[in-house]
Amino acid sequence: MSKTTDSNEVIADFDPHFKIFHDLMPFKVQEILLISSLYDAYIMEEDGSIATRLINEYHGLNLSKPPKITRVSSAVEAFHLLTGKKFDMVITMPFLGGMDAFALGSAIKKIQPDIPVILVSHNMRSTFPDKVDRRGVDKIFLWCCEADLLLAIIKNVEDHQNVAMDTKRAMVRVIIYVEDSPLYRSLILPLIYSEVVRQTQSVLDESLNERHRLLRMRARPRILMAQNYEEAQHLYQTYKPYVFTVISDATFRKSGRSNALAGFDFLRSIRGEIPDVPLLMVSTEHKNRAEAERIPAVFIDKNSPVLRDELHKFFLNNLGFGDFIFRLPDGTAIGHASNLREFENQLKVIPEVSLRYHSNRNHFSNWVMARAEVILALNLHHDSLPTTDTLENMRADLVDKVHSLRKLRQQGVVVKFSADDYDPDIMDFVKIGNGSMGGKARGIAFMWACLQGAYRDHAVLQTHTVTIPKTCVITADGFNTFVEENKLHFSKSMPDDQVADLFLDAALPAWLRQELRAFLRKTPHPLTVRSSSLLEDGQFKPYAGLYSTYFLANNHASFDERLGQLESAIKLVYASTWFESPIAFSKVTGRGREDAMAVIIQQSVGDQFGTYFYPAVSGVAQSHNFYPVMDLNADEGIAHIAIGIGKTVVEGGKSLWFSPAKPKKLIQFSTVDNMLKYSQREFYALNVELDACLQRDNSNLVLRTVQQAEKELPVKMLASTYIADEDRVRDACLPGVKIMTFAHLLKYSSYPLGKILTELLKTAKSGMGGDVEIEFALRLHPDLEKSVFYFLQVRQMVIGSEMADVQICDHERQNAFCHVSTSLGHGSFSNIADIIYVCPEVFDGAKTMDMAKEIGAMNRRLLHDKRPFLLIGPGRWGSADPWLGIPVQWGDISGVAAIIEVQSHKIRADPSQGTHFFQNITSLGIPYLTLHEKGRQEGENHTDFLDWHWLKRQNLVEKGQYVHHVRLIKPFTLKCDGTKAESVLFQMEKPCTMVCTVEGKEVWHQSSSVPGECVWIR
Template sequence: MSDKKQGFHPFDSPLVEHGYGTRFQGFQHLMRHRIRDILLVSSLYDLYVFEEDGRLYELIREEYQGLNLSHVPEITRVSRGEDALALASEEKRFDLIITTPHIEDMDSTQLAREIRQAGLKIPVVLLAYDNRELSELLNHADSRVFDRIFIWTGNFRIVVAIVKHLEDIMNVEQDTRLVGVQSIILIEDNIRFYSAYLPLLYTEILKQSQRLILEGVNLTHKYLRMRARPKILLCTTYEEAWEYFIKYQHTILGVISDIDFKKGGKHDPEAGLKFAAEVRKRHDDIPVLLQSNNAQFQDRALEIGAHFVLKDSPTLLQELRKFTITQFGFGDFIFRTPEGVEVGRATDLISLEEQLKTVPPESIKYHAERNHFSTWLKARTEFWLAHKLRPRKVSDFPSLEDLRQHLINSLRTYRKIRQQGIITDFKKESFDVQSGFARLGGGSLGGKARGLSFVNTLITNYQITNRFNGVRIFIPPAVVLGTDVFDAFLDDNNLRHFALNCDDDREITRRFLSATKFPADIIASLVSFLELVQVPLAVRSSSLLEDSQYHPFAGVYQTYMIANNHENPLIRLNELLNAIKRVYASTFYQAAKQYIRVTSYRLEEEKMAIIIQKMVGSRHENRFYPTFSGVAKSYNFYPTPPQKPEDGIASVALGLGEWVVDGGNTLKFSPRYPNHLAQLYSVKEFLRTSQHKFYALDFNQHASDSLQPFDEAVRLFPLKQAEKDGALYYVGSTYVPDEDRIVDGLARNGARVVSFAPILKHKLFPLSQILTLLLEMGSWGMGTPVEIEFAVNMNGDNPEKLKEFGVLQMRPLVLKRELEQINVEDYTQDQIICHSPCILGHGIIKDIYDIVYVDYHKFDRTKSQQVAEEISKINALLINENRPYLLIGVGRWGSLDPWLGIPVNWEQISGAKAIVETSFKDFMVEPSQGSHFFQNLTSFLVGYFTVNPFKNRGFIDWDWLKKQPVNKHFQFTYHIRLKRPIKILMNGRKNQGIITKPGV
């Protein structure tokens, strides 16, 4: 049978001949079916991620402007499924519905089902956020109600890819018939992989299309040429892919395929090989890339003439990009006269304003009469200004010069309004040193900067900056280096492959610090920034995945602080560049690699943005620090009456926030009950658990050649130093030993303690009210409980000398909501290893065969650092074996003070699926609620049990543990490997949890 009879040959069509014969007439009819209106069903925060982080609207605007089209897809957001159904039914204008799992009134599958039942023929796409949530959904047939499911990994291009994917499916048949548009067949049934592939492929295709437009014969045709870009046909089964291939085989540009996917309704471990062989048999010039986790398929792939790449390769995406480049191969505002003569050109709002000052009045009249200004502005997502200008007519103005001035004034006013509360491109001339928030370089802002920008928008839009008398609530001014700068630094210095494979943190630091190439335009902008800002700076990580809704990466990457006070500007620049390089290096430290390993992500997918931010605080001789810092959460996992979980919890400390996030002793209180302080019930207990030192930036510690992977400029100081500086006055009290009590203030002699009585009791600062407001606003805006980091300077350095409340971070605080009911009361004491009436988490964890525990009877508090090292070694072994385990220990996990517990970092226990902590044998210890990796425990859904034998709250069956055969042990730490699994049950609603013995 000939090829022509097997399928339609587009070059036999007179329509195709007509399109190519006249060179471009056919191109004008391409891409007829467009997604013009998108209904997004999500929380407000999800919308903000899509719009601001990757400039989604701007990307769409640039593409559509390049295609010479006048309509940019608009996104309408609702947070309720009921509202989505009503809008879609009544307005009949939506071409696509994207839903996230976070909608208010119904499950996302129910929403999709009701859309179908309503007879609405609109594609419904689910954008999910983590693989556990997704796997639960895919286990139910309900997942079929979605046209496609994607995973959000922090890459904003996934939304563009969704739109392009659906448009390609709608237009492929017509566009192929018209001019023979090429297609790429992508066969992949793993949602996470195709969610990563599609953004990359579309990016490379658009770059290639921009190179191809040089073949156009004039400007208009160059833009029309963009419409002929290759399409991507995503398939998940052999039959679906084969149908596309047979239908479009003469216009297939290439094939990218997995090897193991469904054929004939069943998983075929060699389906990709069979497909590639059939493709090569018919057309041996079609390039094929096969992927698999099994390296044994490489030889067979090469035998049939296909390329091959391992899916677990650390450079998978790079190899895919290289394959597409080697094997497979926007627009200005133009001022014209009525006769069509070009008299000016604008690329952005600033240049538009400049051109309006000089172009002839007849050109302004020509474009104004045809609404060209509002159309162009709408294509650039400047909807507010476009709608403001559109109703005005030329006849409304006394003269054309009045019209010109009106347009110039509107643009100037709008640009000023637009900069409030958002990230702008950095310009020295317009950057506000008191409140500016700007970007340098392209790419994403990263999660931390995205969260800050979102809070900045809320603070501005709801006008809370000066809500409290004498206080300024603000985001400290900053510039953000986009992730493209990170990519350029790695590639220009040939560091990527080295960093991905090196396991020595010091060597990584050395290589990064010695790298000499840094983008010249970024250096020039940093010089300008340093000319404006000559105060201490915090150089902070803001990776793509940081502060995401399910894996926040809290504390995984580094922050470095610099004094920024040297008289030589070149030395200041060098210190800043070294701090940036150190943060970049921390992306590849072992702590980050181990963290990534237990997530669904790949280190290769991670990219680092940098926040360079003015520090909040005051200088005291050679020290710089805020009066106090803290962390506040809108949900409290350990409420004590009358507090409720939703009342939230805050931890505050004198000085820099490292003391709080690193698990040091802090003062904890609920913002709604600031005088209800459990720590103050016992003077002895408070003295033992209160803060005795504080962190500050030491100006004497300048950047050096040290290869230590932490900030050496931040040092600990005693409380007497803060008293000398005057900072302790705002947060201090005095212990009077003769009376064995703590009195407010510092007037009397005695030991100083950090009680925050002047703030919480005597209302020297409205801390509780501010936190309550921000937590409520953040939870509403993000659609989930939140956590914020903040710093307060009681001696503000702003022009008004207001007290300063600086918001340093806001991120989602994950609360897993399980549907299953768990009854821990159904088990007897002899059936369980552990019972706790104070737990974190909800659900059932099964298939745990390994237990690591610290011997309760042998533990020596003077050897706690040794115990941490023992646990770290066992943790590394179990992670390499992919064996999750139960961890049991004494004292506070992650304690900054080794006398209060075991000072582990997150990477030292990252393989644990459940963690138990109990008091020491000789005295009681409060649970480690404020530790730095607490956020990670909740995000990874790690069960967390607290046992307090002194208060008869729960128990651990130590005798049973001691009787089990030991697989490996050190002096204090034991590893048990069981023949049958244990089961971990947690009822978060009742705050009860048990761990059953094997076989129960």
């Protein structure tokens, strides 16, 4: 038996709703041995190559890979090949070199006992010699120059091999076809297969994407063929629970003899056991019609000139492959449905008499069964419907079952947007266009698929709602068409505002505007329009936060105004591809070309409080904690959360950080003073009254104080109160200063935020093959257990600790001008001679914007001279809050080789991890050192320090009002030991040869060819 592995199976592990379809049809005919004389082959190929026609037939029906055919012209050649190679089936002609086909088949089965042997003849007169043992041949067909016969033979072999396992795994349906005539078998079997495949394809839900439609095709009914009464009864008894329909001749062998009533007996026995199964009799005797109808069974004359049409009609009307026609008991049509969405809508409104009429006759079940929705079909069977006191209760039950299945099928799936089929109630992720979704959208789609498996494996995800916002992605071909049609190519840089104006004046492609119009008509919620470039959030060098994001209230009274705002937001996201920061980052990463841009349109997460819309919690979580202080562990990860829209966290505003594994341990809130100093005071919200304005600078967001929102649900439930008279913080909604402690989530675990983050980080890390960062938001419910957790995006983190061996010795620590015990990065760097630092004596927290401008000017000059530099300054680099650090953009520091973030008493801010700026720095492998400046204590080599006096003695190149640029005579050495998070910066004036201690052992070391760097002689 041959088994195949295709690309669909690679993703089965994170596609659980469709995983069962991956497991179906494990046996595929891949190798066929054709045994025929040259003349037989000539006749068969008279109308074209068999292989070519077979390939065309497979492709025409959109089936899987067609098999390979190997032809030989003698029994000897066949035996030789069969001895050394595995074939899946043999097709032979009647006579080859004196050996009849039956003897040949018997000989073949001695070599490969389980191989199916099919006899194909050009005429039936000489095929059946008397008193010949026919057990060597499994089936006999008459060749009629049709490739669809060969396909039907192949598929029938596969069906017989797969049916036992497929019915057990997925309860696939079975069609039993009884026919003893090779002539009519050869005529009708291809018609049945063609009808089954085409009808199954036609009724698959249009909301499925192409990959899932192909997978669902594996659940088509299996066609089992019998040649006599005993075979037919055996198939029926074996697969009785799965019988979809039975198609039978009237006359065939029963008890070893031809019996004109065998077909009637067989169909009557089935009707007696399964009253509602569709039955079809096909016979050459027209007189059999009346008897067939008494069974009752549909009757078709085999000799009918419209045989194909009548068979087609049977599939549509009796097997449920056509539209469902809702009727009254007298037959009057009152409605129709062509898919499950229309079916659900009709169930809601049809009269009770129609509901009872169809339910009692199992019409609902049969129609759904034709769509390969076996479980739903069984649940809609009248024997499975609950006994209710009213038909309205039954109606509600039917609607609920259909709706639940439709929603389940869409979870974890990216669906091609269709204006006619789009149903936002069940579709969570759709895409417009045919190009790439970009890095960010790809990450969301990947995690959305992975989550479906995680729901099964983790109890906390089963009992709490974890999902994604409703998402629509405009693929990159929309961007490419927009740029080409409007000729938006720039040979030189220009200010961001000028670029934005050019893009706003351009027109989106007509096809995209049409799709957006249809999408927006069914989308009444606030929207977030975000970038998803091809390079963004990619592996190793993600472009985190470099592109624009816009928030829309989407509530203007005029639909055209709403559409115009959405189009403007999309254009501005497109425009950000040419903004200064992304271009500067591209140059550093070595990707100097223009980035292509997809766009994500998401339903904003949150609730409206008065005129403001925002989520109760937004945050970032990382699977690796770069600064595991106290008893926290690096591999337990870290999370940063804040009230309001996530701009606060990702741009470095005040937030609360904790380990998801230990959410009760809040180190930054260890004292009341620390709570007052470090707690979040302000947050971002969407002002829904700004409905007619798309503000480019702040994306329609406003900054509010926590105190202003003290009567709103998030603050009332998640904030604590500082009681000044007691100088203490109480976890209650009392009069006083609000402190965002998130106590109900972290301290009391009323909602298991820590556990949810832990499981999501594990799932994402496992799926992406390395450490990850996720963004999320929480929509609060008064009953916290009913709150909804929204997964927003995922990106890989770049740890970099896999590089070359780096060790730091005592001598280097003692001669260092800077030592840091909390650093990120790994390696030895000896190419830096320039240092830009913020002078501590003149630092003014109110002037950090001016400092950023000075640094940007120095950076541009050093970039021009191709001189990398070390950057030193207080607080969070890249913070959007100028009081927490210096708000540089990437373009201000794009030439930096290493950064020192000084944590001093002048700026009280936690380390930068969790911000987009920090993610981009680390992804480039730039060493990032966090210096806790306490002074160097006597006899303690591991205390953080920076020798400011030494630094100020170096050659001054440029002196700004706040920032100085110095240049050393020769480069210094920076060594980062990523395994211990330790770094030293030093210059040695002369080579040394001495004994040092490394990891508790004495080793000799001497100077290397690199000035000031030591190597060890063990």
